[in-house]
Every structure is written in structure tokens, then in C-alpha cells.
Amino acid sequence: YRTESIFLLSFLVNHVTCALCDTVCTSVSSLKAHIRFRHCDERPFHCHLCDSSFKNAYDLHKHVETHNDSDAYSCDVEGCGFTSRTLRTLRQHYKRV
Numbered sequence: 001y002r003t004e005s006i007f008l009l010s011f012l013v014n015h016v017t018c019a020l021c022d023t024v025c026t027s028v029s030s031l032k033a034h035i036r037f038r039h040c041d042e043r044p045f046h047c048h049l050c051d052s053s054f055k056n057a058y059d060l061h062k063h064v065e066t067h068n069d070s071d072a073y074s075c076d077v078e079g080c081g082f083t084s085r086t087l088r089t090l091r092q093h094y095k096r097v
Contacts, residue, residue, distance in 0.1 A: 062088065 015024050016031045020039050025031040036042075036055070043053035045060040049067045054060040065072075065086045073090040075082035077097055084090045 062086065 015026055016028055017024050018031060018034055018039075020035070023034055023038075025034055040055075043055050045054040045057055047053065047060060047063055047067075049064065052063055054063060068085045070085075073084045073087055075090065075093060075097065080097065082090075082093050082097075084093065
């Protein structure tokens, strides 16, 4: 029982819980990130090509790829001919091929 109580105490000390949804995070910084992405509507990253906005720079970057006029990515499977504006779509294609 002593080992279990030490583990439980360690878990409680080393984890913080979101007051909005009871999600358990391993640090205060991860709790702040959780709250920002799950509970806040702020979208400070704006696309300069359209009216879209995003919660983080990565999502904005992936979105901007969709504005490419040409298909920058193409399937290298012989005879396929699939092309895509984004690497993500090409990777999804490969999973289906």
C-alpha cells in the first residue's frame, strides 16, 4: 500500500487539472497550451491571402500551402498521375494507394 500511496501522491503533485474540462496536464505550461487551444477562440495568426485565421503558426503555414496555383506534389507511383497542392494530401493519397 505504501508504494501505491507514494505513486498517487507523486501523480497529484506532478500534474495539474484544467478547471474547464478536467483534463490532466503534466505541467503548468502544458495546461496553459491546453487552455489556449481547446478553450479560447483567439486566432492571432492571419492568412495574408484570405480572411482565414488560426490558433498557431503551423496551422497557418499548412493553410497557406492550399493557395498554391500549381500542384507542387505528385505521386511517384507509375501510372498514377495524382497531384496535390499540399504534402499532407499527398501523404493521405499514399495511404490509400
